[in-house]
Amino acid sequence: MADELDLLRDADPVPADGPHFGDGPLDHGAERQLNRLLHATDPGRSRRAPWAWGLATTAVVAATALALLLGGPATAPAVAAPRPLTVRAGSTPVPLDRLAELAAAAAADGEPALLKGTHVQSWSLGMSDDAPPVTLPEERIVRWTADDRHTELVVATDPRHPGRPVLSDAGGEPRPVEDGRVISRRAFPPTWSDAPPEARPPHDARHLRGYLLESAYAESLTTPELLDAVGRLLDHWTLGARESAALVRVLADTEGLRPAGQVTDRLGRSGQAYVYQAAGARRMLIMDPGTGAVLGLEATFTADQPEYGVRAGDVMEYSAWMR
Template identity: 80%
Template structure:
């Protein structure tokens, strides 16, 4: 497997004057001179935008993600994919996973389907599954509330915790958005929960990997930086990026490498 990964990585990172198809994305950069918007103010905007209750909550998700596959016996590789989950009226659902990298449309994409890294064509279907009806009353499968206090408890239950650290809150947010496409009331509640988190600081305007303008909020822990990207008008969470802030030579990563990134769409 190490030989396969090394060969695939060589294909991706070499070639006659071409930009790598799926080399690790660079961290998002804050627009120089942009004015950071405090999370309290963004939460107020989100509450105002939710006044008419539109858009509404949808069960399912549409997300593009990049994740760094790491091992101590092979070079790290970036795996980009797009996933769409849709639920039906009988509580069944479908999941479609496609290999895609919007930075380089039409170029090969690396997948690790069946545990073997290999190149596939951009747009290739990695998996298409249909699941029978199922229901749960436990987060994140159960319907999220649109009250901030109740949503905070919901997210804590998602992480199986009494209370949430900021890092756990961001992880729970990603888990929530991988199951639900939030409506305006739920987005407003989430914005308020995030505004109350410690250490999540505004840093300014960014353009996310889907070309959308957002406000960025950063939380730093030992060795990692998490950047939350939110719509500046509605408070909707657009994306979450985790970046290494220190070298980890045992895994072949250096400070500044993106560990994972998700961009959620409606």
């Protein structure tokens, strides 16, 4: 079987510039997931760690490891590992039911409108078989045109440290690149799909819940699975006011999301935090306090994971969505 797989990979039966069926090419996230599956067993290759919880993985890297990667102990670390967001002391938590009311009122005029495409900053774990984990920050912008064409731009950048070198694994191994380095720039021919998350999301809570279920190929979703489905949705669409209001209502009817109070996200925006605690991990959803728009989603270790070289309190993954 290994020989056949090698032949198939070498043949590249579906090149990026070739014709596509109606469901179109894989998006950036899907391609990276496929690459991880194909190469997870290759020795020495950069990879993302598997997660028993179904969480996308990320972690922090020790400053000494970064110094080695970037040229020696005299070199300042290029990427300070993200620390967990902290709730502002004394801030008042806003229940999701109340936020749903505020979001519905803000969506009365339907503005802003739904946009196909996304603009997201992310920090994610890069791992190899013979090196500590490293935090890889990047920015991705996907824009669609009226004739169903779209472009994708991926840049290595960390807004917390403008102008400083950034770690990237675009070449298969983590390495430093200059801030703003274009990792990939691609243009796709007209493509379409009537299946979530590519299909247009509805703007009422009942149908949006069904949409998220369909996107996960599931009949029911646990809270972590629902949060994962929300992340997939936001990696394809920039929600309008009505869709955001519907999503808040879906989340308000979900068990285990606890209002925690105010936070300032990694792009300097003020938001309300909602926390889901599970064995070994904490998920924090950050939402705009006036419109209910999702600003970010953070996953953090709550227990040491020595096999991955991380400790309790280390950030596994963070995404910050922008309009």
